[in-house]
Amino acid sequence: MARLYLYFSGTGNTKFAVETFANKLEENPNIHSIEEELDYDTLIQSADSVLIGYPIYGSDIPIIMRDFLVMHLSAFQKKTILTLATQMLFSGDGGGLACYFLKPANVKCIASMHINLPENISDIKLFKLRTVEESQKVYEKAMRKIDRYVELVQAGKPVKTGRRFYSRALGFLMQRAYFRPFHKVMQRAWTLNEETCIACGICVKNCPVSNLELKDKLVISQDQCVLCYRCVNLCPKQSIKILGRKFPTRQYFKK
Ligand SMILES: Cc1cc2nc3c(=O)[nH]c(=O)nc-3n(C[C@H](O)[C@H](O)[C@H](O)COP(=O)(O)O)c2cc1C
Structure with missing residues (x-):
């Protein structure tokens, strides 16, 4: 069975989870980050099933992944889909979101x-x-x-985390209803500490949507931030903040 694994990962958690899951499920899995420049329509069409991995932002799917799914919707026609959402604590229906977005393509979410x-x-x-x-x-x-999920998928049993009615209600009422309306405002929240920034360009080089630009030794945001926090966690001088009030004093632990 030709299974394709596609993911977006801001800071590495989803990459880690998808790679771990895929390597436990099969030998030499076909895994790609959606940031790679590839012919995705052909890749998706030639797969029997597709796993979609993404982090949760405010009980929502990242806009970068949502836009990817919408752009390639017709290639997903009648595909078998698996989703894997990584989160800190809770999302309600995070894992179900990609399935809902792909519904118009008549996918089967297993x-x-x-x-x-x-x-x-x-x-x-x-x-x-x-x-x-x-x-x-x-x-x-x-x-x-992950081991438990691998066993269930291998046994052909359905996994429905985040696809039941109450999960959807919780995801919406507890977070998405408040997070979505402020998305545009949050995209403009990217802030640089000009006093500590050393203009190394690491954030510019690593931004998944080329939102950052280095101009006259200053990093400038074009207000298109997708809130992935990659720059915040890569900055060697902790000079970037997005949703918080203060610049970070510690950064995310990478495995
Ligand atoms: C803007 C933003 C919003 C988040 N919202 C949630 C959330 O609603 N629930 C949750 O459990 N985790 C939330 N998280 C945590 C991430 O989902 C979690 O750390 C995820 O594993 C990051 O994956 P990545 O390293 O692949 O980017 C949020 C993270 C960010 C950056």
């Missing part, structure tokens, strides 16, 4: 999965970043969950 991994929002005090040891425990728990 598995939707949630994996909790260390939080990446390092500029928000409320979400205290875990220590390396605490993060290690979260990873170990995630590994056990």
